[in-house]
Amino acid sequence: MTSEPPPPPAARSYDGEGITVSYDAHRCLHAAECVRGLPAVFEVGRKPWIVPGNASADEVAEVIHRCPSGALRYHRTDGLPDEVPDAPTRVSLHSDGVLHLRGNLEVVTAQGPRHETRVMLCGCRRTGHAPYCDHSGDCARHI
Numbered sequence: 001m002t003s004e005p006p007p008p009p010a011a012r013s014y015d016g017e018g019i020t021v022s023y024d025a026h027r028c029l030h031a032a033e034c035v036r037g038l039p040a041v042f043e044v045g046r047k048p049w050i051v052p053g054n055a056s057a058d059e060v061a062e063v064i065h066r067c068p069s070g071a072l073r074y075h076r077t078d079g080l081p082d083e084v085p086d087a088p089t090r091v092s093l094h095s096d097g098v099l100h101l102r103g104n105l106e107v108v109t110a111q112g113p114r115h116e117t118r119v120m121l122c123g124c125r126r127t128g129h130a131p132y133c134d135h136s137g138d139c140a141r142h143i
Contacts, residue, residue: 016052018078028071037063097123
């Protein structure tokens with residue numbers, strides 16, 4: 001008899017002026033778009049490593065939209081809309097077997113369906129965080 005691994009802990013949230021940033025470490029594949037795009041907000045060696053108040057809400061939202069895995073998300077608290085999904089939906093298969101999707105997505109997980117705008121899904125089917133890629137399977141050899 002096999003048992004399912006426990007679900008990952010909920011994403012952590014960081015509040016800033018006009019925006020709340022959430023981060024799901026289990027989804028992060030370290031593309032580093034955030035660190036390169038806005039190092040005053042996203043600095044790996046600092047605690048907390050995300051300080052949304054170090055930039056405008058618009059700048060933070062723009063950089064989060066670059067995150068291909070969807071590990072970073074945001075909620076606008078200044079009355080402006082949250083992230084608008086790309087249209088049309090885009091799907092691309094990368095050489096490491098990871099499927100990158102952007103758009104108005106519904107991803108079926110063991111915990112139920114999730115609404116997403118950006119995801120990286122496992123193509124080798126050996127992820128520990130199905131259906132999201134975590135580079136723990138065959139695709140890890142290609143990174």
